[in-house]
Amino acid sequence: MSNSINNNKALMTHIVLGYPNFEANKKLIKVMADAGTDYIEMQIPFSDPIADGPTIVNANQKALISGTSLSDCIKFAGEMAAAFKEINFLFMTYYNIIFSTGISKFINDVKKKNLYGLIVPDIPFDEDKEGFFQECRNNSINPVYVFSPGTTDERLKKIGSVASGFVYCTSRVGITGAGKDPHQKLNSYITNAKKIVNLPVAVGFGIDNAAKAKKIAEFADIIVIGSKVLNIVDEAGRNFQKPAFKFLSDIKKSLS
Amino acid sequence: MKSGNKINPFKTKGYFGDFGGRYVPEMLIPALDELEKAYLDALKDKSFQQEFEHILKTYSGRPTPLYFAENLTKRLKGAKIYLKQEGLGQTGSHKVNNAIGQALLAKRMGKKRLIAETGAGQHGLATATVAAKFGFECEIFMGLTDIKRQRPNVFWMEQLGAKVTPVTTGNMTLKDAVNEALRNWIETLDTTHCLMGSVLSAHPYPVIVRNFQSVIGKEVITQIKQAEGRLPDYLIACVGGGSNSIGLFYPFLDFDNVKMIGVEAGGLGISTGKHSARFAKGKLGMIEGYRSLFLQDKDGRSRETHSVAAGLDYIGIGPEHAYLHSIGRVSYTSATDKEVLEALKLLIKTEGIIPALESSHALVECIKVAPKLGKDKVIVVNVSGRGDKDIFIVAEALKDKEWTEFLRDKIKEADK
Numbered sequence: 001m002s003n004s005i006n007n008n009k010a011l012m013t014h015i016v017l018g019y020p021n022f023e024a025n026k027k028l029i030k031v032m033a034d035a036g037t038d039y040i041e042m043q044i045p046f047s048d049p050i051a052d053g054p055t056i057v058n059a060n061q062k063a064l065i066s067g068t069s070l071s072d073c074i075k076f077a078g079e080m081a082a083a084f085k086e087i088n089f090l091f092m093t094y095y096n097i098i099f100s101t102g103i104s105k106f107i108n109d110v111k112k113k114n115l116y117g118l119i120v121p122d123i124p125f126d127e128d129k130e131g132f133f134q135e136c137r138n139n140s141i142n143p144v145y146v147f148s149p150g151t152t153d154e155r156l157k158k159i160g161s162v163a164s165g166f167v168y169c170t171s172r173v174g175i176t177g178a179g180k181d182p183h184q185k186l187n188s189y190i191t192n193a194k195k196i197v198n199l200p201v202a203v204g205f206g207i208d209n210a211a212k213a214k215k216i217a218e219f220a221d222i223i224v225i226g227s228k229v230l231n232i233v234d235e236a237g238r239n240f241q242k243p244a245f246k247f248l249s250d251i252k253k254s255l256s
Numbered sequence: 257m258k259s260g261n262k263i264n265p266f267k268t269k270g271y272f273g274d275f276g277g278r279y280v281p282e283m284l285i286p287a288l289d290e291l292e293k294a295y296l297d298a299l300k301d302k303s304f305q306q307e308f309e310h311i312l313k314t315y316s317g318r319p320t321p322l323y324f325a326e327n328l329t330k331r332l333k334g335a336k337i338y339l340k341q342e343g344l345g346q347t348g349s350h351k352v353n354n355a356i357g358q359a360l361l362a363k364r365m366g367k368k369r370l371i372a373e374t375g376a377g378q379h380g381l382a383t384a385t386v387a388a389k390f391g392f393e394c395e396i397f398m399g400l401t402d403i404k405r406q407r408p409n410v411f412w413m414e415q416l417g418a419k420v421t422p423v424t425t426g427n428m429t430l431k432d433a434v435n436e437a438l439r440n441w442i443e444t445l446d447t448t449h450c451l452m453g454s455v456l457s458a459h460p461y462p463v464i465v466r467n468f469q470s471v472i473g474k475e476v477i478t479q480i481k482q483a484e485g486r487l488p489d490y491l492i493a494c495v496g497g498g499s500n501s502i503g504l505f506y507p508f509l510d511f512d513n514v515k516m517i518g519v520e521a522g523g524l525g526i527s528t529g530k531h532s533a534r535f536a537k538g539k540l541g542m543i544e545g546y547r548s549l550f551l552q553d554k555d556g557r558s559r560e561t562h563s564v565a566a567g568l569d570y571i572g573i574g575p576e577h578a579y580l581h582s583i584g585r586v587s588y589t590s591a592t593d594k595e596v597l598e599a600l601k602l603l604i605k606t607e608g609i610i611p612a613l614e615s616s617h618a619l620v621e622c623i624k625v626a627p628k629l630g631k632d633k634v635i636v637v638n639v640s641g642r643g644d645k646d647i648f649i650v651a652e653a654l655k656d657k658e659w660t661e662f663l664r665d666k667i668k669e670a671d672k
C-alpha cells in the first residue's frame with residue numbers, strides 16, 4: 001500500500017452500490033480488478049449527495065428507488081473484499097448514513113468486512129462531535145479526508161492529523177463530473193499540501209482520459225476516476241465490460 | 257425578563273445548543289468563512305444597516321401593518337387576534353426582508369450573480385426581484401413538483417430576468433432545490449452568492465437570515481405596545497425552514513410571559529406518513545449542511561414529505577428552532593391540509609384577507625387557541641404571505657367549477 005514510494009501511481013475507481021444493481025456492480029468490479037485498479041470507492045447511495053454532480057446523483061437516486069439498503073451494501077462490500085484481496089475497498093458516503101447507524105456500530109461493521117477506509121465528504125474535522133476520525137483510526141479503518149484547492153494551510157495541518165491512509169484532493173473546486181478542467185495551480189497546490197499533510201494524495205474529479213491522468217500523476221499519488229466510468233457504463237448498457245476495461249487499462253498504463 | 261434563550265452562534269462555532277454547524281464539503285468552508293466575515297464587517301458598518309432599513313421602508317413598504325382582526329376575534333369569542341401582515345410587503349411575503357439584506361451583502365462581497373432555492377416560489381420571487389433591482393444575474397432552483405404547483409411565481413421570476421432551473425431529483429421539492437443550489441454554488445463560488453431563503457443550511461446562514469427577519473418581531477413589539485400598551489400573550493407562526501417564525505419570535509425570546517407556537521405542515525395527517533412534521537417524527541441528523549431534526553428513514557436517508565403548502569414541504573427544521581424546542585421555550589404543533597383550507601376560507605370571509613397556504617397553518621392554530629383564552633388575552637399571528645400565488649391550488653382544492661371552466665377557455669384561446 002506504499003504508493004507514494006513506488007514510482008507507479010495508483011488508480012482508484014468509483015462505483016455506486018446498487019446501480020444499476022449489485023450484479024452489475026460485481027461485473028464492473030471484476031473489470032476494474034482486471035484493469036489493475038488499486039482502490040475502489042463504493043458509494044453507499046444517499047438521498048442528498050451534495051458533493052456530487054448529475055451522473056452520480058442520478059445513480060444514487062436510481063439505486064435508492066430500486067430499494068438498495070445499507071445492510072445490502074455492507075454485505076456486498078464484504079463479499080467483494082473477500083473475492084478481490086488485491087484491491088483496497090473503501091466506502092464513500094455521506095455522514096448522516098453513518099451517524100444514523102451509530103459511529104461505533106458502523107465502523108465495527110466495516111472492520112468486520114475488511115475494508116480499507118471511509119470517504120465521507122460532509123464531516124469537516126471541526127464538526128466531529130462524535131469522534132468519528134478517532135474511532136476510525138482506533139479500528140484501523142482509514143478515514144480519507146476530502147479537500148480542495150483553496151483549503152488553507154492551517155486546515156491542511158489539521159486534516160493531516162485526523163486523516164490516515166491517504167487524503168483526497170479534488171482537482172478543482174466543484175462537484176463530481178467528467179469533462180472539466182483541473183484548477184490552474186493544481187500542481188503547486190498539491191505539492192505544498194503533500195508536505196503539510198504528510199500522506200499520499202489522491203486527486204480526482206473530472207479526470208476522464210489517459211492524458212489528463214498522466215499529467216496529474218506527475219504530482220499526485222493516486223488518480224481517481226469516478227463519473228467517467230459511470231458514463232461509459234450508462235452508454236454501453238449491458239455490454240459495458242469491454243469499453244470499461246479498455247478505458248481503465250489505458251488509464252492504468254498511463255500511470256506506470 | 258430573563259435571558260439565556262438567545263444564542264449568538266458567532267461565538268459558538270455556528271451551534272445553537274446541539275444544533276447547527278457546518279456539515280458541508282471542505283470546499284465550501286472558505287466561502288462560508290468569507291460570508292461570515294463580510295456579514296460581521298457589515299454589522300459594524302452603520303451605513304449598511306441604514307441602507308437596509310431605507311430599502312425596507314421605501315421599496316418594500318415596511319413597517320407592515322399589525323392589524324387587529326376584530327371580526328375574527330368576535331367570531332372566535334376569545335383572545336384578541338392581531339395579524340402581522342407580511343403579505344403586504346414587496347413580493348407578497350416576508351422572504352423579501354432576507355433577500356434585500358443578503359443582496360446588499362453580496363454587493364459588498366463583489367459578487368455578480370445570485371442563486372437561490374425555492375419551494376413555494378416566494379423566496380425565488382424575492383431573490384429575482386432584488387436581482388433585478390440591484391443588477392445581479394440570477395438563477396433559481398426549484399423542484400419540478402413545485403414548478404407545477406406554483407406556476408404564477410415561476411412566470412414572474414422569469415419576467416424579472418431570472419433563469420428558473422427545474423430540479424428533477426428526489427421528491428422534486430424544496431430540499432432537492434436546496435441540494436441543487438448548493439451544488440451550483442460549489443461550481444461558481446467566485447462570482448456567486450447563494451442567497452439561502454430560510455434559517456437553514458450551514459453556519460452562518462441560519463443566523464444571518466434570522467437577523468434580517470427579526471425586523472418582523474421588532475416592529476411587532478412597537479406596534480403592539482401602541483395598540484395594547486403591552487406585549488402579547490401568544491405568538492403564532494408557520495414553520496417551513498423557520499424564517500418567518502424566528503423573525504417574529506427572536507426579539508421576544510427573553511420575555512418569558514410571551515408564549516410562542518410554531519406550526520408545521522401536518523399534510524394528510526401525521527399517521528398517514530404524508531406530512532412535514534419534523535418535531536413529531538424527525539430524528540437528529542445532518543443533511544444539507546446542518547445538524548438538526550430531519551424526517552429520515554432507518555438508514556438515515558431523507559424521507560418523502562408532503563404539504564399542500566410548498567413552502568412548508570421540507571425535511572428539516574432550522575437549527576435554532578430545534579434548540580428552542582429542546583429547551584422548551586417554543587412549542588410546536590401541526591396543521592393538516594384540510595384544516596388549512598378551512599382556516600383560509602374563514603379569514604377570507606371574516607376579514608377580507610387572503611393568506612398564503614403556508615401562513616394559513618398558523619391561522620389553524622390561532623383558531624384552536626383563541627376560543628380557549630379570555631377576552632383580555634392577545635395573540636399575534638404572523639401572516640407570512642398573501643395567497644395570490646396559490647390560486648391554482650386553492651381553486652382545485654375547493655373544486656371550483658367556474659375556475660375549471662375558465663382554465664379550459666384559456667387553454668382553448670392559447671391553442672388558437
Ligand SMILES: Cc1ncc(COP(=O)(O)O)c(C=O)c1O
Nearest residue numbers: 378496497498499500567614641
Ligand atoms: C408565505 C410563506 N410563508 C412561510 C414560508 C415558510 O418558510 P419559513 O419557515 O422559512 O418562513 C414560505 C416559504 O416559501 C412562504 O412562502
